[in-house]
Amino acid sequence: MRHPVSPPVPELVAAVRRALDGGPAVVPLPRVTRGPLPAGTALVVRTSGSTGTPREVALSADALRSSATATHERLGGPGRWVLTLPPTHVAGLQVLVRAVLAGAPPVAAPDARFTPDGLADLLEPALHGAGGAPVYLSLVPTQLHRVVAAASDGEGRPLRTLAGCAAVLVGGAATSPALLARARDAGVRVVTTYGMSETAGGCVYDGLPLRDVRVRLASPDPSEPPVARAGSGAGGDRVGVIELGGPTLAAGYVGDAAASDAAFRTDHRTGERWFRTSDLGRLGPDGALAVLGRADDVVVTGGENVAPAAVEALLGELLGGEACVVGVPDREWGQALVAVVAATSPSATGGRGLEPLGDARLARVRAAVATRLGPPSAPRRVYRVPALPLRGPGKVDRRGVVDLVREHESHD
Template sequence: MDPVSSVLQPLTVPTGAAVASVLPTLDDALAGRGDALLPLPAGDAREIARLTDALKPGEPIDEGVALVVATSGSTGIPKGAMLSAAALRASGDATHDRLGGPGSWLLALPAHHIAGLQVLLRGLLAGTEPVVVDVSAGFDPAALPAAVAALRGPRRYTSLVPTQLIKALDHPDATAALADLDAVLLGGAATPGPVLARARAAGITVVRTYGMSETCGGCVYDGAALDGVRVRLEESRVLLGGPVLASGYRGLPDHPAFAEPGWFRTDDAGLVEDGVLRILGRLDEAISTGGLTVVPQVVEAALVTHPEVAEVAVFALPDDRLGQRVTAAVVPIAGTAPTLDSLREHASRSLDPTAAPRELHLLDALPLRGPGKIDRRALAARFAHSPVPAE
């Protein structure tokens, strides 16, 4: 058993400008000083209780852990990725190397999640003060122009999730502000192709990131691994390794995701083409319908190109005949009402007809969990008892 040298301490992370109060503590963590820290969201008593119950602050922790960052995966059960100071520094340095050098960072994400934490940590590595957009009441793209103007040069960056970018693209001043930045890291969920094309046409330097709490956040940028990061596939499953890797999960020393030393076994399916990693979707969210295995993200990528679809989530509902039926929740383009038949016809142009949705629900917004991930479990629960459509 690894030697124990410290106790896991809770770190309540505020929102808005008050987040600056935790920077000295995070600077100590980045330098490997002090006890390990468990970031918790200020003002969210329910989430604090949930994470505290699962991750046990106040109890001993293995030597060398700087941060324990909560991650729920697709199960909703909190796990804590144990990150060393060396891993966090390696991640920040590799990011700056890839982007063209250290710079100042705009925080527009909750700072207790890994993506928001990394904005703060990268700024500390660069010796710059963050500019903060308060997202405690939701993301308002109207706040971006002033925030971007407050960033000091010579290089300026931010990190967003796709839903934030979609909102910003509907706000001309926010779009122009993002186009002034040297890079906008975009992660947390798959980016619809039309959104990416629209952002780049507006002059925004979008860098798509892939990673998770277990890899100190994004470790593959635009399909290419950061320096030192290793990627391999087992059949279609993505495995990640390198200096950014967590040492394991808090209290779960035998978890199979870390069974192979030096590697993290993800739940993502991917493929590598010409040296570029492309993520197909999560293996644990695959839908088994009529004898075919359907990856929701693949269907979403097809449906989001429909001219009346702004956002889409695909999930499974039980089906007596098929086992599971492919179901789509769609946020339509304003003033439109896409039909199931039109979506099926559109999807079938590029997919097996079995993968086309058999049920459609039109929504004002998609439910999210964490920083921008679609909550498919919430959708499945919400529509579990909806009438079975006639064939």
């Protein structure tokens, strides 16, 4: 489960401990930018590059401590952390930070490849040797999907073992409601998280911000006042760009002052510093944040705007598995809405590439989506695939999905 180019976990843990105490910054991957680090930098973490060239984010010891302490408070107290994510990404590194602050070394495996059986082998001794302390871990949705799928194939030990954990943080990408329901029905205490490298990892748990974290929805025009703010009682049906504030914010991007100034801004009306994400969201009456997907993922088909996240969640409910909805160039529609759904079990597709749904089933799926979300949201075509292409830990590569569809359809 260890990233092949990362330092050994014990070395990283020791480096994280020194950095939190004011020592040299931890840089788990070779630098891709030049220039000095901002004063007080404890960790330099590389973004996943969803907008192009990866950036390096500078996080202070205070930001890391604030995030880890608020996480422990939300979960019910410090515990034993199990590392299942690459310790070169912020989610994996935060497992190490939490472990250091909890005073218990993280449980990690030397194997770089995640498998459900490997997870069970890792968790069982951790659960038995915790001495009553809670056991926590972080997963990405793809990992949770594989554990649930293994149970569907008759390998129930990984899911049963996962249910023994006090909390299983799941983040890094959207998790389908159907997958969450199946995991929770099996007794897994799933906590969904939302955040990014620029916020020291997850800072919104189950839709609610951690202590001292601020959430608001902003107008697409950054110069206009915010649309709504968590805790204000406003929100309802209004949709806006998600902005996050509080003590977990990064200092900025290393060696890219222009990008830092564009993303991290101080509100002249309140003096508060905010990070402007690329995601759209909605705030409920209780202040819970619903993430609707990236603003630049919106597909314009036949002149109508379709947000893929809502369609993906419904397809997960209807078909099972993880769905990715993309726009594919089309002469009639401009962009045709196409869905690719990972099979619940790899054997369900026979191990082949894209397999289209049969006409009758496609018609039923389209009708169900049109009824729930409106006709423009009904995908023109739906394919099953053994697994979706990924970039970074658990993040679906949408460009890769588009390429898969175009390559498949060019041969039809």
